[in-house]
Amino acid sequence: MLCAQGVAAPLMLSSFLLLLVRANLPSGCLIASDILSCTNLGLNQVPVELPGMVATLDFNHNRIERLEAGSFSALPNLDTIRLAHNQLSRLTPGTFRNTSSIRHLDLSSNQLNIIEEHYFQELVGIKELLLYNNQIVRVESKALSGLSNLHKAYLSHNRLTDFPFFSIQEHPNLTTLDLSSNRMPNLPVKDIAALREKVQNGLFLHNNSLICECSMYSLFKQWEYRGFTAVTDFREEHTCLLYGEQRAVVHFLKHVRYFENCIIKLPTKRVSMEADAGNSVMLDCITSLKGKHLNYSWVSPSREYIAPPGNSNTLRMYSNGSLEILVAQENDSGVYLCMVHNHQESSNDSLEVNVTVQLRDQEEEPFNTGFTTLLGCIVSLVLVLMYLYLTPCRCWCLPATPSPANECSAQSSILTPTPPATTEGPGRKVSNNKHVVFLEPIKEAQNGRPRAALVLEHPKLAVTRSDADSVTSVFSDTTIVP
Incomplete structure (x- = not known):
């Protein structure tokens, strides 16, 4: 009774405070x-x-x-x-x-x-x-x-x-x-x-x-x-x-x-690529210009002007405008600018290629971490199954004579699909030597109701095709009902 009163008192106090708060609010x-x-x-x-x-x-x-x-x-x-x-x-x-x-x-x-x-x-x-x-x-x-x-x-x-x-x-x-x-x-x-x-x-x-x-x-x-x-x-x-x-x-x-008569200067296109140090890297000059009279040139991150056939040491340039870094080094990283010019039509185009050269790790891991974890789980499962079903049981091979020490009870409880009966009765004793291998998890019953959640709807004035935040903002007109 005291316990019930102790629980009810805080609830009554909370209800009273809630009513007190609500008393100062509009109906x-x-x-x-x-x-x-x-x-x-x-x-x-x-x-x-x-x-x-x-x-x-x-x-x-x-x-x-x-x-x-x-x-x-x-x-x-x-x-x-x-x-x-x-x-x-x-x-x-x-x-x-x-x-x-x-x-x-x-x-x-x-x-x-x-x-x-x-x-x-x-x-x-x-x-x-x-x-x-x-x-x-x-x-x-x-x-x-x-x-x-x-x-x-x-x-x-x-x-x-x-x-x-x-x-x-x-x-x-x-x-x-x-x-x-x-x-x-x-x-x-x-x-x-x-x-x-x-x-x-x-x-x-x-x-x-x-x-x-x-x-x-x-x-x-x-x-x-x-x-x-x-x-x-x-x-x-x-x-x-x-x-x-x-x-x-x-x-x-x-x-x-x-x-049609407006001069539209489109921004420079940019692509990014990564490469490993020591490898050759091919940079393609992608352009929308067409024709046989296209002239290509490049500007390296170090502000070096490059035209065919390139320089003989580190860079080689081809007739289709591609630029090859022969042996990429870490200091070759940066933005390479390709410029294309069509003399007959007096049109230009350009492309930026952002190159990042990474140093390769000296020792690569033989296995991926996730693969190693999965392999470990499989091996553990196989060992458990072997222990359950393939372990030789010397108790089954022995004559059915009572053992004073019950030395095989643990092993037999593991291998026996159902536990032995331990019925009490005249001339029988309840076994005090119980061995449990797996326990079935007990489902916990939840007392009380789940916490109520308010769903606040936000219809939109207009909905974008890809991003709900982009257009005409989020309405929040819906009345909130607890």
Whole structure:
């Protein structure tokens, strides 16, 4: 009875504390583990008192118009805030004071108009920022540049006519910037070309109001040539306006006749290869140029110009443009540049080959580690089977006379398929000399129910063909039900 009271008391106390916490929350809010969900309740503001242990706040689909300064400062474990489908038009300075633990912030489907510099500067740990489907017309230059941990920012379906690309040229971690479905007529091509390659790979600019012109076309053709996700996943959605005319929309990556007079300088192709020191290495100069009048030349990592037949010591060049490193050494590693020129058509092409020469190990292992482990397991299994079934038993060969010491009981218990009966009864004794070879594992019965898990669904505004993060961001509108 005392034990039952000892168990019931903490449960009653926990229930009381839970009711106490819930008493300060609007009716309809749900708490499960470290998640607080107050979705679709018609709330005008975020509750003043929030449970301190909360890591995820979900206030989607309400009527919240304003966030007070320090609204979330008393939540040290806060990781995710969802405020989609509300009526926020601006953020009060200090809204995210003392919230360095936040990693995900969803402000999509609100009425934000300008992203000011002070909005997110206190979110030093933010990794994902969702701002799509607002009314944003301007992003101030330092609004995102100070967020050094930011990986993904989604600003699609807004009213942007430009974006401060120069402010994110040195951003260390940004990999996805979705600016699709806005109203940008022109692109600062030089600023975009100066972005890091991983940013360009995840910079989505389709479905804008771009005016067809050569620099814009050249930028996207280079991205297509390099296989960037931003183009390959939305090739048909890249359109531009001929002469700026709204009715003259063309899919410029499919219909290129308008750009026939544009000079497109495609980036240098690069391939990588590895070689062992002491071996010969053949570098092929792969080019899209055709014809019999092609001239090839190479530039080595040491800036040596190489033309047929090459130099007589270390490099040999062939008429088809291939370059052979006769005896590769570690100092031959580096980038080799092949240049191809067609004099008749005045066209050029180039290829970079990044060669890495590795020193071979002096003593190679005779067996792979995984193979050795497998072989050891097989040998062990064979020995066990031999021990069980092939061990000679001298007890079976002896007359059936009782042995005072039961010296064969251990061996017979191993070899006998079923254990001998040990029934108690008159004139019989229960055997005290029990030998167990294998124990069947006991299945442990689980008391209690499994811990409930919340499945948070994230439907997407648009789904990419290869990368779910690339397009128009992740919706998090679903009401959480524990």
